[in-house]
Amino acid sequence: MSGAFLKAVSTAMERIAPLRLAESFDNVGLLLETPLRQSKRHRVMLTIDLTTAVVDESIKKEASVIVAYHPTIFTGLKSFTMANPLQASLLRCAASGISVFCPHTALDCTWGGINDWLAEGVIGNKDSGVIRPLEHEKYSPSGDSEGALGRLVTLKAPISMDALEKRIKEHLKLPQIQVGYSTIEPTKPVETVAICAGSGGSVFRGKKADVYFTGEMQHHEVLAAVAAGTNVILCGHTNTERGYLPILASKLESQLQTAAFNEVFDIVVSESDKHPLQIV
Template sequence: MSKSCTVGKIINILEQWAPKKLAYDWDNVGLQIGDLSAEVNCILTTLDVNEAVVDEAIEVGAQLIIAHHPLLFKPLKQINFAEPIGRVIRKLICSNIAVYAAHTNLDIASGGVNDWLATCLKLEEVKVMLPEYEEKLYKLHVYVPNSHVDEVDLALTHLGVGQLGDYSECSFRIQGTGTFKPEQGSDPFIGQKGEKEYVEETKLEYILPEPLIKPVITKLINVHPYEEPAYDLIELANQGRVQGLGRIGKLKHPIRLGQFAEQIKNTFQLQGLRITGDPEQIVAKVAVLGGSGEKYFRQAKRLGADVYVTGDLTFHQAQDAEALGLALIDPGHYIEKVMITGLQNDLKVKLADQTLDIEIVTTEVNTDPFIYM
């Protein structure tokens, strides 16, 4: 496995999972500082980028910082080295450290921040709370000589082709005879130039989501024995994966609100949190949205949530939710820190799939500005 690659290649892998098109238009995701062609052998994951995090990146030898909150969010009118942001930018550039922000695109993406939060809360039957996108599905037909069927199938399903709900490696196979005549300039794997060839082949059929098309076709061309593989891509009317903000699911065992709040406090190692509602009431259905999600409490209620977990709740919104009979738990904005280890674990798998063995280090800097007294 390779121990290094470029900033650009790592970003391509990350954006196949959480493409920038998922981000809201007010957001600033993507490469913030750096060179796409720069070599990377160590990545630091963090919620925020401040001077302490940059110093940490220098210390561990990271060439790329992947953050959730963008370092550059509002337009800069100047870069003053006497100001905190100016010092950070200068230190990053002088140290050849790139910064990439995966913010609302990672919130919305399947397997991103809100799914990590739902996992931490041990929710079952999890669904998207605020649908934003529905992935298009395609049917891939590819014709393979029988001698190479298993090799091609393994390569494609390894990329995620043929996933149907909780079932993986799903395909359909049809036996038949392929015909072709190699012309001048060809370099046939089977047959002779100028002579029509008949080959016993298998037609493999798979379903795949739109984001996988490019890597799958690239892999297909590389692994298929034919110089010109024959394949078809057909857009389907089937419902694809829904992506969006927030998650809603059920607890395995209903629990009192006060007990659930204590579990959240322990799970996220919080000094304190705020709740509305009767601590003795039983909660079974839970909505969660990382960051600042107070404006979506009505959607949580419409979906039948007993309690809504989100940060940065304000007084009047909390009163309105209470009047609707929806309990609230505010563990603070900083619970989004789940992305630090979540990104490390999942990105390691995705890099390994590309035969890349890049070190990924999680920050030890606490960027939460609040202290509870």
């Protein structure tokens, strides 16, 4: 793979979601850089998780870079063996000349990132609500606001929970979601919605909203929320993230074209990447 292409992809991703926006617990950026190999065409595979199926697909489609939203490595590893499925995936990528870049919470926080995409689904019509940061804003070294963790949507006209549930299912293309209703005012119209992609329990702690909208929360976090008068909508961890990948593909392609990378490349969204749980 051309080292210039990997550098171009990493630089483009940094422009889309600056790594400095990532949470302190996170491990983001270029997590696997493989030895160079020659290729007539460069391909980026976008996925949420680096599963065995995604690696199979990436090798088959001759990808040179995988942008995997979730970090493939979180803590220090003392060994790399084929006995561990994740390590085996990384070893297979290395053997096939595929590098791996992971943006995770940097892509959550950045303006125009995953949480803003979720917020747009809640609003429906862009003039029907206001999107604000749920937590403190993060700034660039020059002092420009670059993003924040979580979003708070305030609807200009309150809607019923039924209407909100329909909007979210349509936006995420899901036939079913999990809902916990407030034990205080279950029929109260919804005006404010707190949003966090993935797992939002810790982000929502201490935040006031009519609804918490996220992928998953711990059991006791849900109990506490509904007891305090907040409805909860859970859609499955990666179901709140995967629908953003086509948008990321468009952003990445635009950045690479702007950078005038003059070799042939394309960007594809994995067809094998799926939520690990099914409703049966």
